[in-house]
Amino acid sequence: MIRCLPLLVLALAACTPIQPPADDPEHSAAAADAASAPASAPATAAGRLDAWHWRLSGAVDAGGSRIEALFANPDQPLQLDFSEGRLSVSGGCNRIGGDYEDEGGALRVGTLVQTQMACPQPLMDQDTAIAGLLEGELALATEDSDPPRLELTAADGSRLSFTGAPTADTRFGGPGERMFLEVAPQRVECHHPLIADMQCLRVREVSYDGDGLRSGEPGEWQVLYEGIEGFEHQPGVRNVLRVYRYTRDPVPADASSTVYVHDMTVESALE
DSSP states (O other), X not given: OOEEOOOOOOOOOOOOOOOOOOSOTTXXXXXXXXXXXXXXXXXXXXXXXXXXXXXXXXXXXXXXOBOGGGGSOTTSOOEEEEETTEEEEESSSSOEEEEEEEOSSEEEEOOOEEOOOOOOHXXXXXXXXXXXXXXXXXXXXXXXXXXXXXXXXXXXXXXXXXXXXXXXXXXXXXOOEEEEEEEOSSOEEOOOSSXXXXXXXXXXXXXXXXXXXXXXXXXXXXXXXXXOBTOOOOTTEEEEEEEEEEEOSSOOTTSOSEEEEEEEEEEEEEO
């Protein structure tokens, strides 16, 4: 079975070779992670809503009681993302989105629409609850703490508290290149100077036309020495992912100069 999502019209650049990590056992994976996220976010970044993934940390109604419906899955909190005038909500059953305007101390959210997946009732109720609270005008306050915080107060007096986690654009100092990668259903053996018997993903770049249909020939299969952030590979499942590609600067000695961040799964099939 193949599951597909609608595609946007995108211009894609050619894929550069995927480089293996440098052979330097004196550098640890932890050092690579630290070097991959330059401190490029502005000191007062809480005021930039689009610089952060805002994860729900608390919610109370006008009387101060916790809004339990918003915490249906404790392991995956609801998340708000702001980009180019669009608000998206993830972490529940369906993806929810709509237009918004940031008016300083107020956030004005238009009509929200959502996908139509069926899930266990608590997750469905969670979608309904968050959409109902976000539509309309909300009082907005941010705090430049570490991590930054966001509080939204709805018209009925409910207060939603969020903690910010930096987006990939914030961590890597600028916008990434959007592209599509097909991920093979099985990993393959690959060499890594620090990891014995390492298994790597096989990927190739694919393209789509304006109607969301495959176009042209796919690129050559390549070994990806690092994972794709935000994507969990399942053996036997072929995926086509929309990803963003970033360049590390500086480049850790035991890591690739390129980082791929998962944005959306376009196709998924058992093979």
